[in-house]
Amino acid sequence: MTDETMRAVVAPEESAAFEVVEKPVPEPERDEVRVAVEACGVCGGDDAAREGHAYGGGLTYPRVPGHEVVGRVDAVGEDVEEWEAGERVGVGWHGGHCFTCEACRRGDFHSCAHADVMGVQRDGGWAEYTVAPHEAVASVPESFDAVEAAPLLCAGLTTFNALRNSDAQPGDLVAVQGVGGLGHLGIQYAHAAGYETVALSRGTEKKERALALGADHYVDAEAEDPAAKLQELGGASVVLATAPAAPAIESVVGGLGTDGRVVAVGVPEEPVDVHVGALVGTRGAVEGWASGTALDAEETLAFSERRDVTPDVETFDLADAEEAYQRMLDSDVRFRAVLTP
Ligand SMILES: [Zn+2]
Ligand SMILES: [Zn+2]
Helix, strand or coil, rough: CCCCCCEEEECCCCCCCCCCEEECCCCCCCCCCEEEEEEECCCCCHHHHHCCCCCCCCCCECCCCCCCEEEEEEECCCCCCCCCCCCCEECECCCCCCCHHHHCCCCCCCCHHCCEEEECEEECCCCCCCCCHHHHHCCCCCCCHHHHHHHCCCHHHHHHHHHCCCCCCCCCCCCCCCCCCCHHHHHHHHHHHHCEEEEEECCCCCCHHHHHHCCCCEECCCCCCCCHHHHHCCCCEEECCCCCCHHHHHHHHHHHHEEEEEECCCEEEEEEEHHHHHHHHHHEEEECCCCCCHHHHHHHHHHHHHHCCCCEEEEEEHHHHHHEEEEHHCCCCCEEEEEEE
């Protein structure tokens, strides 16, 4: 037991600026692990707590956001057998599952009907300590710097998992739309996976970095029609759409090759207007992908280490969470903001 307090950032209510508060260090329940946080990323998904987009409901205020947590196990509940104090761990978007719903009984834990999201249905990692259910905790190798590992727990995991669960084969044309927090990792994974990799962005500002990260081609979507350019290159097997903007997604549907997929991992607030003719002609689709489980996170970390996939990070103190969040929204971070307590 502890009666200590900690520094934490909270969303005090819907659509209000983040605040730094002192609150009690949370006690782990029987099946939970307490993590002493070393770093936690700032993600577009943190708009859930900020703006009250509760995926699956159950969002109450005040709420501590944050779902790219890296730290050390600090205490475990009495039923936890696989973790012990001192181990290096991380927690991502997926904040636990019920083991008993239909999806869980099929082993599809990520689709659990009662899944919690870190920083939405339960407090996340923008704090000195957080607690998570034992099954949501991933092992993080000691070789990782905490600040560099944190973005891999959501941005990395999501882009890696979306690509490896697609039908794209080595040598296929894979485009990554948006060179930001998710996109700069998506480019690295696409390159490392052996795809002919296209980076799509507006303007030329990010061209050099995108090519250095492994893109074989760079398309300036302001200067040329990205769909026509993708067709010129042979048609895309996958366009990984990381920019949360409907017009951006709409602009690439015509760039798909046969059986191509636009896989959206950035979520626009507005609906996406798709011309079905382009999909009928290619047997194409526009689909979505979110995150993954703790095991997926461990596999993302292992692949990232093996193939040297590293995020570009700017670090902020917990107290500057509001600034970090606003700069993330403005695409003014190169390329991922990480808070350190
Ligand atoms: Zn995220
Ligand atoms: Zn379930």
